[in-house]
Amino acid sequence: MIAAPAARRLSAILPQLVLAPSLVATFIYVFVFCGWTIFISLSDSSLLPDYSFAGFHHYAELWANRRWNIAYTNLFVFGTLYVVGATAIGLALAILIDQRIRAEALWRTIYLYPLAVSFVVTGTVWRWILSPATGIESIVHHLGWMGFRFDWIVQRDFAIYTVVITGIWQASGFVMALFLAGLRSVDQDLVKAAQIDGAGMARIYRKIILPGIGPIFIAVLVVLLQFAIKTFDLVYALTGGGPGVSTTVPAIYVYDLMFQRGQMAEGAAAAIMILAALSLVLVPYTVWVNWHRRHGEAHG
Amino acid sequence: MASLTLRDLNKTFGSVEVLRGINLEVDAGEFVVLVGPSGCGKSTLLAMIAGLESVTSGEIAIAGRLVNNVPPKDRDIAMVFQSYALYPTMTVRGNITFGMESRGVPKKEQAAALARVAALLQIEKLLNRKPGQLSGGQRQRVAMGRALVRDPALFLFDEPLSNLDAKLRVEMRTEIKKLHQRLAKTTVYVTHDQVEAMTLASRIAVMHQGRVQQFAVPRMVYDRPANMFVAGFMGSPSMNFVPAEVVADEGRPAIAIAGANGPAVVLPLPEPTPNSLGDRGRRVVLGVRPEHLTRYDRRLREDKPHLATLEAPVEVVEPTGAETMAVVRLGEREVIARFEADAAPVVGERVTLALDMARACLFDAETEALI
Numbered sequence: 001m002i003a004a005p006a007a008r009r010l011s012a013i014l015p016q017l018v019l020a021p022s023l024v025a026t027f028i029y030v031f032v033f034c035g036w037t038i039f040i041s042l043s044d045s046s047l048l049p050d051y052s053f054a055g056f057h058h059y060a061e062l063w064a065n066r067r068w069n070i071a072y073t074n075l076f077v078f079g080t081l082y083v084v085g086a087t088a089i090g091l092a093l094a095i096l097i098d099q100r101i102r103a104e105a106l107w108r109t110i111y112l113y114p115l116a117v118s119f120v121v122t123g124t125v126w127r128w129i130l131s132p133a134t135g136i137e138s139i140v141h142h143l144g145w146m147g148f149r150f151d152w153i154v155q156r157d158f159a160i161y162t163v164v165i166t167g168i169w170q171a172s173g174f175v176m177a178l179f180l181a182g183l184r185s186v187d188q189d190l191v192k193a194a195q196i197d198g199a200g201m202a203r204i205y206r207k208i209i210l211p212g213i214g215p216i217f218i219a220v221l222v223v224l225l226q227f228a229i230k231t232f233d234l235v236y237a238l239t240g241g242g243p244g245v246s247t248t249v250p251a252i253y254v255y256d257l258m259f260q261r262g263q264m265a266e267g268a269a270a271a272i273m274i275l276a277a278l279s280l281v282l283v284p285y286t287v288w289v290n291w292h293r294r295h296g297e298a299h300g
Numbered sequence: 301m302a303s304l305t306l307r308d309l310n311k312t313f314g315s316v317e318v319l320r321g322i323n324l325e326v327d328a329g330e331f332v333v334l335v336g337p338s339g340c341g342k343s344t345l346l347a348m349i350a351g352l353e354s355v356t357s358g359e360i361a362i363a364g365r366l367v368n369n370v371p372p373k374d375r376d377i378a379m380v381f382q383s384y385a386l387y388p389t390m391t392v393r394g395n396i397t398f399g400m401e402s403r404g405v406p407k408k409e410q411a412a413a414l415a416r417v418a419a420l421l422q423i424e425k426l427l428n429r430k431p432g433q434l435s436g437g438q439r440q441r442v443a444m445g446r447a448l449v450r451d452p453a454l455f456l457f458d459e460p461l462s463n464l465d466a467k468l469r470v471e472m473r474t475e476i477k478k479l480h481q482r483l484a485k486t487t488v489y490v491t492h493d494q495v496e497a498m499t500l501a502s503r504i505a506v507m508h509q510g511r512v513q514q515f516a517v518p519r520m521v522y523d524r525p526a527n528m529f530v531a532g533f534m535g536s537p538s539m540n541f542v543p544a545e546v547v548a549d550e551g552r553p554a555i556a557i558a559g560a561n562g563p564a565v566v567l568p569l570p571e572p573t574p575n576s577l578g579d580r581g582r583r584v585v586l587g588v589r590p591e592h593l594t595r596y597d598r599r600l601r602e603d604k605p606h607l608a609t610l611e612a613p614v615e616v617v618e619p620t621g622a623e624t625m626a627v628v629r630l631g632e633r634e635v636i637a638r639f640e641a642d643a644a645p646v647v648g649e650r651v652t653l654a655l656d657m658a659r660a661c662l663f664d665a666e667t668e669a670l671i
Contacts, residue, residue, distance in 0.1 A: 189385035192352050197399035197446075198373035207398070211389035 034275065041268035049264065058269040068270065071248040074160055075277070078167070078249065079228035085168040086224055087217075090175025095205065097176070098183045108180070111173035119170070123237025126166040127153070130238075153239060156246040163235055163247055170234070171224060178220055182213035218288065225281045229274060250274050303328045303486035304349065304454055309358035311344055311510075318344050320510045322358070326503075329484045335497035336507035337533065342490045345507070346458050349488060351375050363453045373402075378447035379456040382463065384439045386431035386446075393427040396445050417445045420479075437468045444479075457489040461496065473499060494534045498522065506530045524661065528668040531587050531661060537625060539587045540635035543665065546582040553577060555586060555662070557631040565631065570606040570658050576671050583665035588655060590625060593637040595645065596654040606658040612637075614645045628653065 044054040062068050093111055097104060114122065129135040132151040140148040152158035186209050194204045232251035235241060241248040241256075250270060258267035309322035319341045326332045334342040347353040349360060351372035360367050367375050386395050396417060400410045418424045421441045431439055440460065447455060460476075461469045477500055480487060491497055497504050498518045505515045506529075514526035525531035531539045544555040549566050553573045556564040567586075569577070594600075596609050615634065616627040624644035627634050628651065637653055645651045662671040 187383060187385065189381045189383045190387060192350075192372070193379070193381060193385040193446075194387070194398070194402075195352070195372045196350060196377060196379050197402055199398070199402040203402060208387050208389075212387075214389070 037268045037271055037275075041265055041272050043265055045264040045268070047262035047264065054265070058266045059273075062266055062269050062273070067245045067248060068250075068253055070245055071250045071253045072273075074247060074249050075229065077160055078164055078231070079225060081161070081164045082167045082171070082228050083221060083224045085164065086171040086175050087220055089168060089172040090220070091179050093172060093176040094179035094183055097180055108177070111176050113173065114170045115174045117170070119233035120237045122166060122170050123234045126162070126169070127238050130162050130165075154243055156243055159239055159243060159247045163231075163238060166238055167228070167231070167234060171227065175220055175224070178216055178223075179213070182216035183209060186212050215292070218285065222281060222285045226278060229277050229281070250277075303330070303363055304332075304488065305359070305361040305364075306345075306349075307359040307361075309345070309348070309360065310356045311341070311348060311353065312356050318510055319348075322512055324505060324512065324515060326486060326488065328486055331480050331487045331489065331500055331502045332505060333489045333491060333497040333501035333503075334505050334507055335491055335494055335533075336513075338492055340507040341510045342492075342507050343458055346456055346488060346490045349454070350377055350379050350456055376453040377456055378450050378452040378454075380443045380447050380458065380460045382459040384431075384443040384460075384463075386439055386442055388431050391428050391430055392423065392434070392442050392445075395431070395442055396449050399446065399450060413449050417449045420448065421445050436464050437472065440464060440468075440472055444476075448479075448483075453486065455485050455487040457487065459491055460489075462491070462493070476500060494536065498534070504534075506533060508533070523659070524670065525587075526670055528585065528587070528663050531663070531670075535589060537590050537636050539589050539661075540593070540630075540633070541663075542586045542588070542630055542633050542635060544584050544586045544662075546578060546580055546584060548580055555584060557586065559631055565610050567608040567610070567655065567657060568606075569662075574662075574671055577662070578671075584671065585663040585665050585668070587661035587663055588635070589659070590636045590638040592656040592659040593635065593653055595639055595643050596652040597643075600654050604654075604656050604658065606656065608655045608657050609652055610655060611650055611652050614647055614649045614651055617645060617647055619644065626651075 039051075040049060041058055042053055042055065043050050044052060097107055097111075101107065117125075130150075130153040132138065132149075132154065135150075137148060137150045140150075153162045190208055190212070191204055194208050199207065230251055231249055232255065235247055235249050235252055236255075239247045241252045251274065254267050254270045254274065256267075257263040257270060304324070304326040306322050306324040309319060310317070311319040322345060324332070334345060336342050344353055348355055349362075351367065351370060355368050362375055362377065387398060390398065393414065396414055397410050400413065405413075414427075418427060421444060423438065423441050423445060426434060426438055426442065431442065434442065440463075443460065457476075461472050464472060473496060480500075489496075489500060497506075498521075501518050503516060504518055504521045506513045506521060506526075508529050514521055514530045516526075521530060522534055525534060525539075528541065532541070542557055544557045544567075547554050547556045547566060549568050552568055552571070554566050554568045556566045558564050596607075601607055610630070612628040612630050612635075614626050614628050618625040618627075619641065622641065624639045624641055626637050626639060626645050628637050629635075637651075639645060663669065664671055
């Protein structure tokens with residue numbers, strides 16, 4: 001019976017064996033390429049990688065660049081409005097659907113559907129809708145109201161808001177689904193107790209239910225923020241970063257430098273800045289999750 | 301004036317009848333326990349009284365006011381839930397004062413009421429904790445505090461002790477009883493535990509299959525159960541049921557239990573017999589609680605004039621410490637008899653049993669109703 005110990009040893013290492021390829025791949029894709037990008041950002045690479053160390057001057061050039069500053073500002077404008085807007089609308093939808101309405105599954109599907117549409121399709125369709133020549137403005141003109149104007153998408157100062165609208169349209173259904181799951185997990189006895197305590201529905205939501213789903217708020221914020229930071233295809237399809245450079249976001253800037261202009265080092269530096277922004281969101285979140293878990297265990 | 305009146309109350313969920321023709325009248329200051337097995341409709345009935353479930357037909361009146369269409373907050377009730385339903389994000393203080401805040405009670409009165417309840421339930425030290433940081437018994441107290449802080453017309457309890465361990469449950473039971481004796485508030489209390497019902501209630505409503513089977517004081521429910529369901533549900537170990545037949549023994553009414561393979565055992569009935577006893581030959585069921593079936597002793601005769609004796613073999617002996625339960629064979633049935641610990645039988649012994657016929661119940665074999 002020599003085979004038995006061998007089989008036992010095999011079954012013991014089988015899980016590691018199965019997980020190994022994806023672990024190796026993840027390691028290479030995340031850490032090796034991150035390291036490589038950092039290295040490139042410190043070199044003088046242009047069209048092709050160049051492995052000589054050149055210091056931090058690409059970062060300095062990056063922050064001196066007007067277009068990069070527009071992109072980073074856009075990220076804050078878009079990120080804030082998008083996260084706040086999608087959370088508010090998603091939460092409102094979830095609360096409305098939570099009222100035991102008829103044909104609930106149908107509404108859920110309708111609101112969740114935008115998420116099934118890819119960013120590129122969303123961007124393209126909304127470009128048509130928002131464009132003065134083909135969309136809303138043109139329809140209203142055809143209806144006879146010639147003075148109507150809705151041309152934000154071609155206005156430098158307003159184009160970024162069309163990106164916000166489109167982003168919210170796409171994300172709020174997903175946010176609704178997360179919130180709805182949270183609302184449904186609230187113990188119904190709490191609601192009954194609050195009813196007997198004399199609280200109206202608005203007060204029950206404000207004081208009992210919404211505080212009870214606090215962790216879902218955090219999850220929603222984190223998911224939306226990282227969506228916002230790495231936004232690329234939506235903007236690319238909707239405005240292409242224009243008019244001019246007014247809707248450029250960091251990801252578009254990186255793409256442009258790296259693959260269009262052959263300024264690989266500076267592109268890499270910009271990519272690292274995106275990574276820094278993502279870490280600003282994800283690191284505190286991870287710390288919070290771990291703290292919360294330990295805190296929860298401590299109190300059984 | 302009745303504190304709570306239920307008239308011809310019905311409840312259906314779709315085509316399922318959950319409650320049928322409930323009629324109850326709860327007097328001011330009473331402690332009424334709704335008891336029954338799970339699925340008997342007792343919790344639904346409580347939810348209807350609270351206004352958390354709609355009424356299909358019939359009437360609910362609290363303190364003389366019809367409340368069928370009054371929302372829970374306007375019914376002047378307070379309720380303690382089985383799950384406690386403490387608001388998890390609020391402190392104990394917040395939990396207790398939430399109702400008063402919702403009703404716009406001035407801060408000063410809130411503080412006074414909070415202090416009174418916290419002292420009553422001895423939870424002063426817990427006021428700044430969150431429910432997640434409390435033990436089961438402490439949560440239970442806070443849930444009671446939330447109900448007690450108001451001065452409602454009616455207290456409702458929905459199985460409040462079922463999440464506690466056995467020892468704590470007994471302690472809290474006593475405490476609830478003390479509280480009721482002190483505050484004398486009209487209370488409706490739901491439980492599936494017949495011991496809780498017996499110990500707490502001023503009157504018990506035993507429910508089964510959506511109907512109230514019996515509504516009476518605990519002694520009555522225990523001694524004269526309205527039917528075999530009530531008889532079997534109340535008391536542990538439960539009442540023994542033995543099929544029998546009405547006969548005449550030397551011209552006096554008696555019942556006969558068929559022997560397994562011998563002559564029938566004839567037990568004389570105490571006189572006067574109930575008018576509804578019926579003719580000879582009627583099939584009945586004899587109900588005897590274990591404590592009324594014990595080892596025969598001459599001295600028992602002195603205070604129990606209606607003692608009947610019979611012999612039975614002992615099959616299983618179960619000592620519990622204070623007393624010993626034994627399974628004996630009576631006719632074709634196994635029945636449980638109770639013995640003093642120092643008079644316990646041994647397995648295989650043929651023991652002479654004394655059966656107190658004055659305490660025995662007779663049920664109709666068909667309708668299962670008390671005769």
